[in-house]
Amino acid sequence: MPLPEYGRSIQNMVDHALTIEDPAERQRCANTIINIMGNMFPHLRDVPDFKHKLWDHLAIMSDFKLEINYPYELIRKDNLATKPEPINYPATRIRYRHYGRLIERLIKDACNIPDSDEKQNLVVLICNYMKKSYINWNKDTVDEQKIAMDLAELSEGKLQFTDTIARLMNDRVERNYSRSRNTGYTNNRSNNNQRKRY
DSSP states (O other), X not given: OOOGGGHHHHHHHHHHHHHOOOHHHHHHHHHHHHHHHHHHOGGGTTSTXXXXXXXXXXXXXXXXXXXXXXXXXXXXXXXXXXXXXXXXXXXXXXXXXXXXXXXXXXXXXXXXSOSSHHHHHHHHHHHHHHHHHHHHHHOSOOOHHHHHHHHHHHTTTSSOOOHHHHHHHHHHHHHHHHHHHHHHHHHHHHHHHHSOOO
């Protein structure tokens, strides 16, 4: 079957339409087949060119041998075998694939920001993200020394993993961890209060 999604019954109807000699009767049969095909996928009726696609499918199922008046210009048979053009992927090299291109861009932008709290916070976010990415790819505990070396290399020595950055990272983790613990505790308490007592 050329299009198995329509099933054997529709294919049999198309095969029957090919045997009809009267052009008017053949046209009526084709219109009926199109209506049945449309009823099989009612959720696609609002899709642009839905009817056009149905007539194309009818032509494909009949191997382009059904001689009727098509209301649309049909797809050409030789277009069915043509392959799409290959997609050109960016050829720029990523130094550390586990960090990705986004981190390289963020580090480049952070290097251009003058020294300030904003820059320091951005470096903290970058280091946290680098840590998460490293763990996602390597499944090992990540050493902060490794993050420090990679940050220095990717920024060409312009950004440094200082003790202040490490402290801010740990503070952020502690703050988020304690907040999630407290939220879970209050949620459990409120759930317990809502339970029915018998």
